Amino acid sequence: MPIEQSTFDFLFLVMIILAITCVLWVPLTWLLLSVFTPKTLLEKYFKEPYFSLTETILMAQFPGFLIRTGIFGWVILFPSLDKKRNIRDVIHDMPFWYRISLNIFIVGSMLTLFLIVSLLTFLLLMAFFKGA
Amino acid sequence: MDSSETIARLLESALNDITATPMAYRVKSGDTLSQIIAAFYDTHYDQPQYAFAQASVLYFNPQISDPNHIAPGQVLRLMPLPHHSKLASCTVPDDFHKDRRVGKATRHRLEPQYSGAFDRLQHSIPALGPEEEAFWALAWLQENYDILSTSAGSGINAFGGLVGQSNNAFIAEVKMLYNQKQQGILTSSQYQRARQKALAKYAAKIGPFEKILFKGKTATEAIRISRTKALPATAKIDSHLGRLTTIANNLKYGGHILTAAGLGMGCYNIAQTPSWHEKNEIFVETLLSTAVGVGTGIALTVYFIATPTGWVTALALGIGAAVASLAAGKSAKYVYNMSNERIDLVTGSGIYKLCQ
DSSP, rough: OOSSSHHHHHHHHHHHHHHHHHHHHHHHHHHHHHOOOOOHHHHHHHHHSSOOOHHHHTTTSSTTTHHHHHHHHHHHHOOOOOOOOOOOGGGGSSOOHHHHHHHHHHHHHHHHHHHHHHHHHHHHHHHHHHHO | OHHHHHHHHHHHGGGOOOOOOOEEOOTTTOOHHHHHHHHHHHHTSSSSSHHHHHHHHHHHOTOOOTTTOOOOOOEEEEEOOOOHHTTOOOOOOOOTTTTTOHHHHHHHHHHHHHHHHHHHHHHHHOTTTTHHHHHHHHHHHHHHHHHHHHHHHHHHHHHHHHHHHHHHHHHHHHHHHHHHHHSSOOOOHHHHHHHHHHHHHHHHHGGHHHHHHHHTHHHHHHHHHOOTTTTTTHHHHHHHHHHHHHHHHHHHHHHHHHHEEEEEEEHHHHHSSSOHHHHHHHHHHHHHHHHHHHHHHEEEEEEHHHHHOHHHHHHHHHHHHHHHHEEEEEEEEHHHHHHHSSOOOOHHHHHHHOOO
């Protein structure tokens, strides 16, 4: 193996700790942000023409409302991605606490996912070398 | 000390390992003892470990008089086996099942320690009948479809939402309008306009699923007032409404059961698998597949900003996320087996206590 066995074991443990952290905070935060989405935001944007009729049914409750929260989260980070939905002004109608929480949620979860997948890929490659 | 007694003492000594889990299994029709031993102890007839597994089952289940005859409905106590190294120097006598030394003293010593655990285990096995069949069906589903049952559960839940009671209210509205027309509250043209409006709203809400739910017809075609005198005028509406409500309820409960089965059975497997190595494998696999599944789910929502997404794309994205999380779980299990230290994550993380 190109790396020491002890390093391999340490990185594996780091990956497990990251995954446990991810499983503990991400789904719960996602759910809370979806349940406590400000009503003003929903009344103004969660309707036609921003969302189709079918989407408003599917994304009104669990589990569909998680996607709706994801959409709001991504659009405040990357407004330029919004080509057709036209909800990039949503940021001006969000309370401060919700905007910050969404930012932390999206950036934090994506960073954790990136670290987990990178570590897993690296360890998998090392394990293949070891097995070969 | 003869060999029967040595084996009996070894089998009892395994119970002193407080981390080992005894299990209870209700025999199903068609089961044989060798199949049960193969499933729970992962050993087959031609392997040396098999004789000890069989000896353990016979020792702790005095109700079995002949290993070739077990009856459906019997509850077997499946106890953890002693460590391999302790068994290496022993041979199980051929007549062990006839010459078991499960004295009263031994049984009295064991019962207080384990009777509570077995009572709980036996209560967790459903009574015979349809409930038991459903239990085993869910166990089979989890065994064969693993985390996909969670994704499938969410999908079915979403589809149940489409056929939900709030949507079906539009069909019920047609019936109400017809009754109003019969009572002279609405004119024929008012009735036709309101009817078309309600059905158009319904069609818009359920999208491409309209024809699936109405067996190839549109809602307007399917919900017609019956002109035959043999049937009440609103019979077709009642029939469709009844069918859709049944579908909605089944989908709703089916989706919840599948989602719960996906999450709960992972925990159940950790608690019930006898081998600590397998417990850790299940934990690592479930943990990584969940973490990557959730993360991929959030990442994929970025796609939904651009435009309202079509059903086919949504389905493809869902399958893609499920496959990614499945692959992450399997890869993590492989990496865990390559790890030298094989850390006991199940105990260290406290998940074992939680799942028990």
